[in-house]
Amino acid sequence: MSADAHPLWRLTASEASARLQAGLITSEALARSCLARVADRDPALKAWAYLDADHVIRAARELDKQPRRGPLHGLPVAVKDMIDTADMPTCHNSPQFEGHRPSLDAAAVMALRAAGALVFGKTETTEFAAAGRNAPTGNPHDPSRTSGGSSAGSAAAVADSHVPLALGTQTGGSLIRPASFCGAYALKPSWSTVCREGAKIYSVTLDTIGWYARSVADLDLLADLYGLPGTPAPVPTVKGLRFAVCRSPEWDWTEPESREALAEAAGRLAAAGAEVVDLDLPERFDGLTPAHKRILYGEGRTAFLPLALRFGDALHDDFRNRAENREGFTPEELVAAYDLAALCRIEFDALARGFDGVLTPSAPGEAVPDRHPGNPVMNQIWTLLHVPVINLPGFKGPNGLPVGVSLTGPRLTDRRLLAVAVAVAPLLLPQTDVP
Amino acid sequence: MSADAHPLWRLTASEASARLQAGLITSEALARSCLARVADRDPALKAWAYLDADHVIRAARELDKQPRRGPLHGLPVAVKDMIDTADMPTCHNSPQFEGHRPSLDAAAVMALRAAGALVFGKTETTEFAAAGRNAPTGNPHDPSRTSGGSSAGSAAAVADSHVPLALGTQTGGSLIRPASFCGAYALKPSWSTVCREGAKIYSVTLDTIGWYARSVADLDLLADLYGLPGTPAPVPTVKGLRFAVCRSPEWDWTEPESREALAEAAGRLAAAGAEVVDLDLPERFDGLTPAHKRILYGEGRTAFLPLALRFGDALHDDFRNRAENREGFTPEELVAAYDLAALCRIEFDALARGFDGVLTPSAPGEAVPDRHPGNPVMNQIWTLLHVPVINLPGFKGPNGLPVGVSLTGPRLTDRRLLAVAVAVAPLLLPQTDVP
Structure with a gap:
């Protein structure tokens, strides 16, 4: 536990990157500060499935000796424990994979290492990022509540400032919903833009690798690494931009806090000079949530x-249920x-x-009690549409827990979309306060 | 080399399965016969990237001791060397993966082993089943010509009776074209029906695991294992069935032998009492081959x-070309x-x-000289359409090499489609003669 008023673990990825680049800090010092934060917080939070402090420090030292390979060099990044790592176990929160050691990094991890990132440890997940066992992770803002699922540990570890960046995945709502619950920024990229090799498969049509950070600029760091599509030209202000507010066909699932967050976000954009209009999706979109399930x-x-x-x-049994097609869906x-x-x-x-962006709820409401991953109903449609989605935190529910809104756009x-989010995010007064 | 007039290596999977099931032969005896065939033929053919005879015999003995787990128990199955195996290297024909040992079986291999199949060895592939280095494999009917790519070794090993079954993959034409070139039966299943976990990714939209055999009944054995969709009710005769002949938008690529094979197949179906009509695809289908490339x-x-x-x-450089998007395709x-x-x-x-089935060419013509994998242009459309495709052998080109036709249908x-193929295949006089 650091008594320092400005501990390094508080830094966002971009802030830490600038200091590393300028030689003001070392990766080892940053790693040690993050490890101290983990030691302080994780006994209650349980974000980490695997973390070997000695291994982390050795790897950080090694990176400090090497010529810098770019902005990610020396930055700690957590990896959801259903994405393969060659130097750490990958157990999928499954008894069948206890102690399993992949022989190869997943493609997304291989890219991180090639850029000099410090692969920090493995974070808790719902079993196979799908069903079965829940992650044991609590919400950083209230340990009696969930951090969401399935990317439970990655969302919590970033929101609670254990690490500045973490990889997760989304098949239903597994990136965006935990981001909303924990108050983290998250990007679910467009489908098929980040290689999913070495991440457990649930649904080829839906599975998407994405990531968590504590700022939009940090999300952009990994968008650079993975070469995401689109034009990254800066958007200095929302003034003159055009936004749609989409209540989504699943609006009836929303709690008052999510409705209010969306209305408030729309109001602030309008107050800042953006044009904001309602977007009702055509009736056929009502079939998307059932289609997602099939x-x-x-x-x-x-x-x-x-x-x-x-x-x-x-x-x-959840997985045997799928294997046996007990729901009886037909071809x-x-x-x-x-x-x-x-x-x-x-x-x-x-x-x-x-539009320059479409706003829609990130979750029905604030994080639910216990360890249930929560309802992905506000996210499934967008996952199935293959569009990019960014969670922007900034609001609170009746119990003081975070509530985010989603920003989305065409495939x-x-x-x-990230460039637009840079301009939108500050207006939503993000919760940068760490408990 | 066996002097036996009825060596076990000649048996199809279904024939061998029946004998194993009746206790007439052992898996070890079958494996030894297959190994003798490999020893005789593979020095010239080069179908195998990895084959450890001692390991195969030990594994066969082990299977012989176990209670039979079903029709695949004890049957040799080859695996394309870009599909992971935990007990053998997986090298992708890539210098970067020389000697690479996966820690886990690919999902498709895990299912095979669970059913008691004898995972025999790894077969040669185009590098990463994509581009780069060609497979070294020759055509069983003329070693100076290609067996096709990328599933070069799997197609050749089955057509040349080294093993009765082999897994391959198709992203463009990598299952069906080698099947046509070598005179093997092959199934490219509907997209997303066989788990592709642990097979190298090229394109998530296109990659499909499929297999080779020396009869349609043998293709069906693995369709059972993987629980392929559709109704397997027997189709005793083609009489009264309705077939379409689709020359495909890429008809201009075809050589006379592929045109004649298609016409001859249509003629024999009509002669056997089927209704056969031409199917011209709408003009928008002309865009599918360029769409496949994008x-x-x-x-x-x-x-x-x-x-x-x-x-x-x-x-x-082929892969750096893709990574750098040198073709400049836009989002x-x-x-x-x-x-x-x-x-x-x-x-x-x-x-x-x-229709009960749609007939279309499997390749532009017979196998081309050297080791170039050949042109996938007759297959890419069907891969992109996600439909099941079966190669049915039976015809010959001007150099005496096999020419097949494709049977396809709705997703x-x-x-x-397999049930229909059971009735169609004998009419095409399949080349069951092994050189």
């Missing part, structure tokens, strides 16, 4: 069948779901191209 | 960027390609539902 279960059958054949009854229903999604993608892109416009 | 290169950028960051100039072009494909999927399914009707 694809999730249909492709989940494909993904979990080999594990069910291999492990039999030892495998959590025709799966094809209809694919095609509805494809038509809605075309239609949403056309609608969204009329493969990720860099433009 | 998706291949766009998602190839995603897939190869981490390797390019990690290995730099040591990586084959807008990629989105347009996704959307065209989605609309054509809907339209093709609607057209194909009017997720794989089992029905």
Whole structure:
């Protein structure tokens, strides 16, 4: 625990990067400060599935000796424990993978290491980032509540300032909802723009690797690394920009705090000189949440069948449920779901191209009690539409927990959306206060 | 080399399975016979990237001791060397992965082992099943010619009767074209029906695991294992069935032998009492081959960027080309390609539902000289449409090499298409003669 009023663990990735680049701090010093923060906080929070302090310090020292490879050099990055790492176990929160050691880094981790990032440790996840066992992670703002799922540990570790950056994944709402619950920034990139090799598969149509940070500029650091699409030209102000407020077909699921957050965000944008209009999605979009479930279960059958054949009854029943298609979805229903999604993608892109960003809720409300991952219903539509989504924190619910809003736009416009988010984020008064 | 007139290596998977099940042969005896065939033929053919005879015999003995787990128990299956195996190297024909040992079986291999299959060895592939280095494999019917790519070794090993079954993958034409070149049966299942975890990624939209065999019944054995969709009700005769002959928008690429094979197949079906009509695809389908390339290169950028960051100039230029997007495809072009494909999927399914099967060429013509994998232009459209495709051998080109035809149908009707293929295959006089 650091008594320092300005401990290094408080730095965002961009702030730490600037200091590392200027030679003002070392990666080792930064790592030690982050480790002290973890030692102080994680016994209650339980964000980490694997963290070897000695290994981290050795790796940081090694990076300090090397010529700097760019802005990520020496920066701690957490990795969700269903993304392979060659130097640490990858256990998927599954009894069947206890102590499992991959022989190779996942592609996303390989890119991080090539850029000199300090792969810090593995963060807790819902089993296989899908179902089964919940993550044990608490919410940094109230340990009796969830940090969300499935990227529970990554969201909590970043929001609680253990590390400035963390990789997660989203198949339903596994990046954006925990970001909203914990008060972190998160990017779910457009589908297929970040290589998912070495991350556990649930649904090929839906699985997306993304990340958490404590500022939009930090999200952008990894967008550079992975070469996300779109035009990153700076957007200095929201004045003159055009935003849509989309209550989404799942609006009935929202609690008052999410409704108020969305209204407040819209109001602040308008007050700052942006044009803000309502966007009602066409009726066919009502079918997207059921379509998401059919694809999730249909492709989940494909993904979990080999594990069910291999492990039999030892495998959590949730996965045998998928493997056996107990819901009884037909191939025709799966094809209809694919095609509805494809038509809605075309239609949403056309609608969204009329705006600089589309605002929509990130979660039904603030974090729920216990360790249940929460309801992904506000996120599934956007995952299925393959669009980029950014969670912007800034609001609070009735129990004082964070509530975020989502900013989205057409497919493969990720860099433009991040540039817009740079201008939007400060208006939402983000919760930068760390407990 | 066996002097036996009825060596076990000649058996199809179904024939061998019946004998194993009846206790007439052991897996060890079958494996030894296959190994003898390999020893005789592979010095010239070069189908195998890795094959450890002692390991195979030990594993076969072990399987012989166990209670039978089903029809695949004890059957040799080859695995393309870009699909992970925990007990053998997986090298992707890449200098960067020389000697690489995965810590886990790919999902498709895990399912095979759970069913008691004998994972025999690893077969040669085009580098990363994508580009770069060609496989060294020759054609069983003429070693001076290619067996096709990228599943070069799997197609050759099955066609040349080294093993009765082999896994491969298709992203462009990597299963069906080698099957046509070598005279093997092959199934490219509907997209997303076989878990691709642990197989190298090139394009998430296109990559599909499939397999080779020497009969349609053998293809069906693995369709059972992987739980492919559709109705497997037997189709005893083609009489009264309705087939379409689709010359495909890429017809201009075909050589006379592929045109004649298609016409001859149509004629034999009609002679056997089937209704056969021409199917011209709507004009928008002309855009599918260019759309395939955009998706291949766009998602190839995603897939190869981490390797390019990690290995730099040591990586084959083909992959750095993808990582750097040297073709300059824009995000807008990629989105347009996704959307065209989605609309054509809907339209093709609607057209194909009017038939029991759609016949189309499997390759431009017979196998080309040298080790170039050949042109995938007759296959890319169908891969992008996500439909099941079966190669049915039976014809010959001007140099006496095999020429096959493709049978396809709507998405997720794989089992029905296999059932139809059972009735169609004998009419095409398959080349069961082994050199």
